[in-house]
């Protein structure tokens with residue numbers, strides 16, 4: 001896909017990264033943000049799972065990586081996000097990018113190819129909470145990575161690769177940390193406050 005031209009860049013406003021651990025409640029909160037603010041929600045995991053479902057050759061390679069809880073090649077996921085952003089650039093009020101960046105380099109490349117985010121939302125959840133929620137979700141999600149062994153690997157990778165992303169953006173003053181331990185609505189009121197602070 002071609003690089004985003006200036007015209008597109010000007011229209012890409014309010015890029016919000018949602019970066020937190022697996023099972024911390026990103027997907028749940030993103031739905032509520034879309035309902036209240038009308039932002040375009042792009043879940044990097046969902047984009048990858050759609051490619052897997054398509055049965056393409058690339059999808060098969062991705063499935064093998066995701067089943068192990070590892071990160072797919074950086075360009076693959078960034079190209080998918082960019083393509084989806086270009087498709088919505090003319091009409092979107094803002095983009096909520098869920099599950100990205102997963103490592104500092106993903107954040108750096110996003111800025112080079114797309115632009116700087118205005119906010120990074122981070123739901124702070126205890127490992128114990130994340131594991132409990134994922135195991136419960138695994139009873140019905142049908143996701144091949146919602147099993148005990150892969151959950152452990154995803155958490156390890158989160159602490160190793162993704163937590164440094166938060167420190168990276170903290171240096172820029174755009175991180176809003178949200179406590180996950182309350183109810184979905186209590187968490188959402190903190191999320192909404194952070195988004196309202198952008199205005």
Ligand SMILES: Nc1ccn([C@@H]2O[C@H](COP(=O)(O)OP(=O)(O)OP(=O)(O)O)[C@@H](O)[C@H]2O)c(=O)n1
Pocket residue numbers: 021022023024026027044045046048065066067069070071072073077098099100101102106145154
């Ligand atoms: N930027 C991203 C996003 C996702 N993935 C791959 O896709 C999988 C699933 O991602 P996601 O749906 O975001 O899962 P989690 O955050 O682990 O869990 P959740 O659905 O609970 O958010 C990851 O484990 C990883 O293999 C990736 O490599 N790079």
Ligand SMILES: Nc1nc2c(ncn2[C@@H]2O[C@H](COP(=O)(O)OP(=O)(O)O)[C@@H](O)[C@H]2O)c(=O)[nH]1
Pocket residue numbers: 021022023024025026027028029133134136137180181182183184185187
């Ligand atoms: N108790 C509680 N459970 C939640 C909350 N948010 C999400 N969950 C549950 O935790 C699981 C993981 O949530 P999900 O939104 O898929 O998290 P993600 O992995 O970060 O996208 C789901 O089964 C949700 O029902 C919350 O605020 N409180």
Ligand SMILES: [Mg+2]
Pocket residue numbers: 026027043045
């Ligand atoms: Mg999710």
